[in-house]
Amino acid sequence: MKQKIELIMSMILMLFLPISSGYAMEITEDEPSVEAAISEGQYIVMTKEEFKNWLFRQNITRKIMLIQQHHTWAPAYKHFKGSNHLNMLKGMENFHVKEMGWKNIAQNLTTFPDGKVAVSRPLNIAPDGTIGPRANSAGIAIENVGNFDKGYDVMTKEQRDTIVYITALLCIKFGLTPSVDTITYHHWWDLKTKERVLDKGPDYNVKTCPGTNFFGGNSTKSAKENFYPLVAQKIDELLAEMKKGSKS
Numbered sequence: 016m017k018q019k020i021e022l023i024m025s026m027i028l029m030l031f032l033p034i035s036s037g038y039a040m041e042i043t044e045d046e047p048s049v050e051a052a053i054s055e056g057q058y059i060v061m062t063k064e065e066f067k068n069w070l071f072r073q074n075i076t077r078k079i080m081l082i083q084q085h086h087t088w089a090p091a092y093k094h095f096k097g098s099n100h101l102n103m104l105k106g107m108e109n110f111h112v113k114e115m116g117w118k119n120i121a122q123n124l125t126t127f128p129d130g131k132v133a134v135s136r137p138l139n140i141a142p143d144g145t146i147g148p149r150a151n152s153a154g155i156a157i158e159n160v161g162n163f164d165k166g167y168d169v170m171t172k173e174q175r176d177t178i179v180y181i182t183a184l185l186c187i188k189f190g191l192t193p194s195v196d197t198i199t200y201h202h203w204w205d206l207k208t209k210e211r212v213l214d215k216g217p218d219y220n221v222k223t224c225p226g227t228n229f230f231g232g233n234s235t236k237s238a239k240e241n242f243y244p245l246v247a248q249k250i251d252e253l254l255a256e257m258k259k260g261s262k263s
């Protein structure tokens with residue numbers, strides 16, 4: 016009987032876990048606000064810390080189960096001049112609307128070589144893109160500005176830190192644990208069938224995106240060895256920080 020009650024209690028606790036961790040995310044006053052961010056229309060360009068505060072204030076009403084990693088390929092590092100974030104975003108929007116026939120810029124979030132992150136297509140609207148509807152319907156698409164194929168742009172430390180940081184934040188916000196089922200690479204999706212093929216896609220039917228040198232490679236093995244551990248470690252760090260913040 017006692018065991019049964021304990022089991023029921025732990026099940027109830029599990030039900031409330033996302034809510035209680037949400038409580039721990041209350042923003043404390045000494046953290047940076049988003050007031051310093053640059054914004055125009057739907058675009059908000061922020062530091063990763065500003066993005067953290069912004070994200071936890073958002074009420075996301077659609078179900079998010081998949082975080083997508085992409086690289087822009089073009090524009091690439093040579094097009095980034097240090098302060099032209101908005102221009103680059105508008106250029107991508109223009110291309111996505113006029114050339115691809117999508118309703119808006121495809122991606123929800125964009126990261127830049129200087130480590131800034133921009134809210135792009137609103138998070139409450141599913142992304143677009145050649146990855147296909149299966150990946151997009153419950154997805155958040157992150158476009159990382161650069162060409163991260165081997166021999167091209169070498170990712171800056173700032174952008175690297177931001178990609179890990181915002182992916183960890185999204186995992187916390189949406190209750191996701193890093194794995195091939197929750198953080199996906201465009202390379203793992205067949206361009207014709209729009210199904211997930213992981214490492215089995217023939218080269219002529221999959222993109223290299225997010226790049227053959229994205230955190231060391233674009234295979235599932237590389238993601239498991241080089242990317243997910245960094246995200247998992249960052250999730251732990253952020254949760255510890257938030258716990259501390261909520262107690263003070």
Ligand SMILES: [Zn+2]
Pocket residue numbers: 084085086201222224225
């Ligand atoms: Zn892609």
